[in-house]
Structure formats: structure tokens, C-alpha cells
Amino acid sequence: MTRFTISLLAGVAVLGFASTTFAADLIVDAPAEAPAMAAASGNWDGAYIGAFAGYGWGTLTDEDGYWGTDGQEYAANGWQAGLTAGANFTVSEAIVAGIAADIAWADIGGDDEGGDFTYNTNWTGSLRARLGFDGGAFLPYVTGGLAFANNTLNDSGNYEDTQTHIGWTAGVGVEFAVADNVSLDLQYRYSDYGSKTYSLDGDYDFSLTSHAVTAGINFKF
Structure with a gap:
């Protein structure tokens, strides 16, 4: 093999190596695919306790006309605050039932x-x-069941009686998950507590209804 041939082969080899290196430098790794975002979920299953406060308004109806005519209505309003407890159960992929x-x-x-x-x-x-x-991090719901109200009537300080009404309630609400075991609860309910007999200067029937808007916080455990 002549010296010229050897020199030519060497030059080709060097050129090939340089081209390969240059091509390798041009290769840009494709960016890694971003991991899929996990769907937000309130993980609603389980028992919980909570506290709430809100505003209520309603009507006291004098069924027998003790203070006026039969069926006369008197407006009531004010504040309330309390405690709640319950449990949720997943019924299907999208439905959550509870008590x-x-x-x-x-x-x-x-x-x-x-x-x-x-x-x-x-x-x-x-x-x-x-x-x-x-809905993942939020849970809109409907609710209904038994309702109770303890009510006092006072007539000029001469007659007073307290009775506990038993009726029904229904409403709507929505919970928002703010942490793994904490949610905020906004709710509206209408309650019809029915009629009860009060002993004043005789026995008289009064019925009671109310509306309530509340905001609360629940802790799941």
C-alpha cells in the first residue's frame, strides 16, 4: 500500500470520526413527557365531625287565634351555631350517599x-x-329528613310554655375539600316543624317553620 493511500485512508477516518461527533452534538434529547396530573379528589368516604354557624328566619303561626285571628303569622329571625356529625359512602363512581x-x-x-x-x-x-x-374537590348535594325545634312562648310574663316541635327538613348544599381531611360546607335548608299545643291561659296550637343558611367546617377521621 502506498504512502498516498495510507494518508488518504487516515484522512477519511478522521473526517468520519469528526462527522459522527458533530452529529452527536446536534442530537437534542426530546423533553421528558410531563407526568399526568392526578385528578383532584375530596376522598369523601368516611365519618366526620364539624361545626357551623348561620342565619335563620321563619314564621310562627297562631293556629287558634290566641293573640289575634286564626292562622295569623308572626315573623322570626336570628342566629344559630352548632355541631354536626355524619358519614359518607361512595355508591358509584360519581354518587356519594351519607347520613x-x-x-x-x-x-x-x-x-x-x-x-x-x-x-x-x-x-x-x-x-x-x-x-x-x-366532583373531585367539591361535593354538591341534596339533603332531607327529620327536624326538631325547641320553642318558647311568653305572654306578657303571665303565661309561658316551652315545647319541642318535630317535623321535616330539606335543602341543598356543597362541600369544598381544602385538605385531605378538612372541608368547608355551605348549606341552605327549609324546615317545617309542624304544630304543637302550648299551655298558656288554655291550650292553643302554634306551628313553626324556618329557613336557614349556614357555613361550616368538617373534619374527617
């Missing part, structure tokens, strides 16, 4: 224009079913 109970201190009442008589709801409670849609 809930609550009890609240209340100061929801009023009086006649002259102040001759007063009425006040002292506490309320409920035992309800819930059915919601699992």
Missing part, C-alpha cells in the same frame, strides 16, 4: 308590635340523609 345529624343553639324569635308577647326558638336539630355528586 348527617346536627344540633344547634339558636336565638331565632320575635314579638308582636306592642311587645305583649314574645316567641323564641332555643335550639334546633336534625337527622338527615344526603345524596351528592362527586
Whole structure:
């Protein structure tokens, strides 16, 4: 093999190596595919306890006309605050069922224009079913069940009686998950507590209804 041939082969080899190196430098790794984001979920299954507060308004109806005409209505309003407990169960991929109970201190009442008589709801409670849609980090729901209200009537300080009404309640709400075991709960409910007989200067029937808007916080365990 001549010296020229050897030199030519060497040059080709060097050129090939340089080309390969240059081509390798031009290769840019494709960016790694971003990991899929996990769907936000409230992980609603399980028992919980919580606290809430809100505003209530409603109507006391004088069924027998003790203070006026039969069926006369008197407005009531005020604040309430209480505790709740319950549990949720996943029924299907999108449906969450549950049970809930609550009890609240209340100061929801009023009086006649002259102040001759007063009425006040002292506490309320409920035992309800819930059915919601699992929206991940939020849970809109409907709710309904039994409702209780303890109410006092006072007539000019001469007659006073306290009775506990038992009726029904229904409403809607939505929970927002803010941590793995913490959620905020906004709720509206209408309650019809039915009629109860009060002993004043005789026996008289009064019925009670209310609306309530509450905000609360629940802790799952």
C-alpha cells in the first residue's frame, strides 16, 4: 500500500470520526413527557365531625287565634351555631350517599308590635340523609329528613310554655375539600316543624317553620 493511500485512508477516518461527533452534538434529547396530573379528589368516604354557624328566619303561626285571628303569622329571625356529625359512602363512581345529624343553639324569635308577647326558638336539630355528586374537590348535594325545634312562648310574663316541635327538613348544599381531611360546607335548608299545643291561659296550637343558611367546617377521621 502506498504512502498516498495510507494518508488518504487516515484522512477519511478522521473526517468520519469528526462527522459522527458533530452529529452527536446536534442530537437534542426530546423533553421528558410531563407526568399526568392526578385528578383532584375530596376522598369523601368516611365519618366526620364539624361545626357551623348561620342565619335563620321563619314564621310562627297562631293556629287558634290566641293573640289575634286564626292562622295569623308572626315573623322570626336570628342566629344559630352548632355541631354536626355524619358519614359518607361512595355508591358509584360519581354518587356519594351519607347520613348527617346536627344540633344547634339558636336565638331565632320575635314579638308582636306592642311587645305583649314574645316567641323564641332555643335550639334546633336534625337527622338527615344526603345524596351528592362527586366532583373531585367539591361535593354538591341534596339533603332531607327529620327536624326538631325547641320553642318558647311568653305572654306578657303571665303565661309561658316551652315545647319541642318535630317535623321535616330539606335543602341543598356543597362541600369544598381544602385538605385531605378538612372541608368547608355551605348549606341552605327549609324546615317545617309542624304544630304543637302550648299551655298558656288554655291550650292553643302554634306551628313553626324556618329557613336557614349556614357555613361550616368538617373534619374527617
